[in-house]
Amino acid sequence: MTGPLHISVLLAEVVTALAPKAGECHLDGTFGVGGYTRAILDSAPCTVLAVDRDPDAIARARILAGEIDGTTGARLIPLHGRFSEMDLLAKGAGFPTVDGIALDLGVSSPQIDEAERGFSFRFDGPLDMRMERDGPTAADVVNEASEKELADIIFHLGEERYARRVAKAIVTARTTTPIRRTGELAELVRRVVPSAPDRNIDSATRTFQALRIHVNRELEELDQGLEAAERLLAPGGRLAIVSFHSLEDRRVKTFLRQRSGRTANPSRHTPDAIAGKRAEREPTFTLTSTRPIAPTDEEIARNPRARSARLRVGHRTDAPAWTGQEAA
Structure with missing residues (x-):
């Protein structure tokens, strides 16, 4: 198979999982x-099944699909x-279930490297950041949101500890x-956020991350994606999920701990428990470890993007998926 040069993070570990x-x-949920x-x-x-919300990524997937021998089917x-x-x-494509799901929650290399996508401050370009090339841009948020809304985002x-200063x-x-x-x-951000000489991070990084997550509703997508995977x-x-910052990793960790029965049971003194409404929840996942898999020093040396990556893995049981009421 041929294609663009790209170093996937924790690749061997994901395939092993x-x-x-x-x-x-x-299913590769982030092609x-x-x-x-x-x-x-x-x-x-x-x-x-190669899923992606970015139309450019799907165009690449279609090219790759055309390169693969199809004599035994797609x-x-x-x-x-x-x-x-x-x-x-997946069901629309004729697959009511799948045997494995991989999610890489980071931004893809083309999104970062193409200035016109507006994801990175490494290159000057339009302040866009939309993965789907649809809906409000980051520029719309920056120029229309109130000072309080910007600070909260x-x-x-x-x-970002200097969020109010940046918003102002x-x-x-x-x-x-x-x-x-x-x-x-x-x-603008660099002028108001002090640089940290002991950290290899640009002062604008956290603000750009916040806007990208907000524009693409990434945390809401992750919460819904975890339930869809279940x-x-x-x-x-x-299920193998690679995250790149604490906001994502905390959500994945909490979901897998909850669904594997590793969270504390509610107190028997809660109103629901007293009323006999407490439902028994069968674990829908098992975990081989509660600790994430981190990249090796060798991988970080080859691919600095891997530095903050964490892989968490869950194995699906035969218990039915939790309903919205049970998951609350």
């Missing part, structure tokens, strides 16, 4: 440039959509000229 077998169907998909297809004669099936809807997308989604600077600057370029916003995985199916 999924353990693809002949005849199985796996990107196809790193996980290629490795899964190379590891066993199986099928991969092995790579591109599906344009959000991974939060993976169960609906930057503080909660970027974990944005609102002041936009009264003169709208902020439309990544370079403009980055320079519904879609067949008994014995494997």
Whole structure:
């Protein structure tokens, strides 16, 4: 298989966790440039459903699908959509269940490297950040949200301690000229956020992260995607999720701990328990470890992007997926 140069994070570990077998169907919920998909297809004669919300990624998936030998049937099936809807997308393609699901929650290399996508301040470009190329842009948020809204977004989604200072600077600057370029916003943030000489991180990083997460509703997508994966995985199916910051990893960790029965039971003195309404919840996942898998020093040296990556793995039981009421 040929394709664009891309170094997928924790690639060997993800494929080991999924353990693809002949005849199985796996779903790559964040196709990107196809790193996980290629490795899964190379590891066993199986099928991969390639899901991505980015139309550019799906175009790449279709090219890759055309390169694969189809004499035994389609092995790579591109599906344009959000991974939060993976169960609906898979069923629409004729797969009511799958045997493995991989999710890489980071931004793909083309999104970062193409200035016109507006994800990175490494290159000056339009302040866009939309994965689907649809809906409000980051520039719309920066120029239209109130100072309080901006401060909340930057503080909660970027974990930026100087969020109020950044929000105030944005609102002041936009009264003169709208902020439309990544370079403009980055320079503005750098003027008000002190640099940390002991950390290899640009002062604008947290603000850009916050806006990207907000524009693409990434945390809501993750919460819904975890539940969709629970519904879609067949008994014995494997779930492998690579996250890159604490906001994501905490959600994945909490979900897997809850669904594997590792969270504390509610007190018998709660109103529901007293009224006899407490429902027994069968674990829908088992965990081989509660600790995430981190990249090796060798991988970080080869691919600095892997530095903050964490992989968590769950194995689906045969228990029915929790309903919304049970999951509350």
